[in-house]
Amino acid sequence: MKRNSRLSSTLHILVHMAEKPEQALTSEQLATFIHTNPVVVRRTIAGLRDAGIVTSSRGHGGGWLLGSAPESISLAEISAALGETLLPFSTEPESPGCLVEQAVIAVLDDFRVAAEKLLAEKLSRITLADLTADFRRRYDLIGVSSHAL
Amino acid sequence: MKRNSRLSSTLHILVHMAEKPEQALTSEQLATFIHTNPVVVRRTIAGLRDAGIVTSSRGHGGGWLLGSAPESISLAEISAALGETLLPFSTEPESPGCLVEQAVIAVLDDFRVAAEKLLAEKLSRITLADLTADFRRRYDLIGVSSHAL
DNA sequence: GCTTCATGTAACTTAATTAGTTACGATTTA
DNA sequence: TAAATCGTAACTAATTAAGTTACATGAAGC
Numbered sequence: 001m002k003r004n005s006r007l008s009s010t011l012h013i014l015v016h017m018a019e020k021p022e023q024a025l026t027s028e029q030l031a032t033f034i035h036t037n038p039v040v041v042r043r044t045i046a047g048l049r050d051a052g053i054v055t056s057s058r059g060h061g062g063g064w065l066l067g068s069a070p071e072s073i074s075l076a077e078i079s080a081a082l083g084e085t086l087l088p089f090s091t092e093p094e095s096p097g098c099l100v101e102q103a104v105i106a107v108l109d110d111f112r113v114a115a116e117k118l119l120a121e122k123l124s125r126i127t128l129a130d131l132t133a134d135f136r137r138r139y140d141l142i143g144v145s146s147h148a149l
Numbered sequence: 150m151k152r153n154s155r156l157s158s159t160l161h162i163l164v165h166m167a168e169k170p171e172q173a174l175t176s177e178q179l180a181t182f183i184h185t186n187p188v189v190v191r192r193t194i195a196g197l198r199d200a201g202i203v204t205s206s207r208g209h210g211g212g213w214l215l216g217s218a219p220e221s222i223s224l225a226e227i228s229a230a231l232g233e234t235l236l237p238f239s240t241e242p243e244s245p246g247c248l249v250e251q252a253v254i255a256v257l258d259d260f261r262v263a264a265e266k267l268l269a270e271k272l273s274r275i276t277l278a279d280l281t282a283d284f285r286r287r288y289d290l291i292g293v294s295s296h297a298l
Numbered sequence: 299g300c301t302t303c304a305t306g307t308a309a310c311t312t313a314a315t316t317a318g319t320t321a322c323g324a325t326t327t328a
Numbered sequence: 329t330a331a332a333t334c335g336t337a338a339c340t341a342a343t344t345a346a347g348t349t350a351c352a353t354g355a356a357g358c
Contacts, residue, residue: 001243002241003239005241006238007257008238008239008253008257012247012250012253015253019249033247033249034244075260084237084238085237086236088233088236089153089154090151090157092154094151094158094184095161095182095183098182100161100168100182100284103281103286103287104160104164104280105157107275108160111271114271115267118264119264122263126256126260131252131253134255134256135249135251135252137252138248138251
């Protein structure tokens with residue numbers, strides 16, 4: 001798992017889970033999908049559990065399951081549960097009292113708030129189900145082309 | 150200069166430059182504004198020079214000047230010249246051949262492209278002149294309130 | 299010309315962040 | 329009770345970005 005790929009790695013995991021809705025997948029299994037190790041998986045998706053997006057169970061036969069239907073899980077929720085910042089730049093004051101900085105931060109903050117709202121709206125319109133549908137489309141295409149060969 | 154504050158630090162510098170349009174400011178002076186050192190300033194705004202947003206001159210009386218009027222310099226250009234990514238997440242494949250990953254990346258990439266376009270449009274509508282105007286508003290307010298005391 | 303002031307830039311050091319790893323306790327099932 | 333699994337703390341390693349030092353280059357003033 002590379003840096004800055006938490007969102008895509010997590011989506012990768014979640015689509016796999018959506019494809020096996022009845023089967024609890026272990027951290028170990030999920031880890032192999034994204035080429036990392038089980039502890040990193042648990043740590044990464046701990047926030048999703050807190051948000052109810054997934055559930056986990058311990059012991060024999062335990063593992064991870066989606067907490068609700070893929071249609072009802074949006075990328076906005078997932079991103080928020082991961083604690084990802086949508087915009088990467090900071091607007092923390094570093095020179096308290098400097099009016100120039102205050103002006104810069106005010107303008108930048110307005111932009112940031114508006115942009116985050118916009119992005120969250122866009123992300124809320126994409127669900128896990130959209131991703132699984134896209135996956136199946138690709139899967140079927142491969143099937144067809146293999147058949148055609 | 151903190152991490153992830155390159156955009157706000159650079160804007161801070163540029164507003165100071167816009168307030169002294171006739172006077173070349175040295176890296177040393179600019180560095181004090183954002184509490185860092187001259188080399189970091191040069192490195193940070195080197196991209197702005199390449200983009201024509203600022204000019205630099207060496208030797209006695211040298212330093213940095215805006216390359217054009219504050220009204221014609223947008224935050225979109227500045228951000229681009231800094232090489233800042235507007236969206237922080239990666240969509241690089243890590244499991245070539247995995248259809249699930251391909252689906253995730255395709256959807257995420259569509260989102261990223263659309264979002265970057267949107268953000269760039271919003272940023273292109275904010276100019277350095279807007280920032281200096283905001284600064285002057287704050288400055289005048291302080292003046293008035295000091296006077297009133 | 300020589301000195302001074304400034305940028306340009308390479309090379310190195312330091313600090314911060316995040317992924318990866320190890321270890322072990324807690325919980326569940328068989 | 330044994331095996332499987334998550335939860336989590338603590339540590340290590342890798343990566344990135346800022347900070348620093350050093351020096352070459354170029355411009356201005358004397």
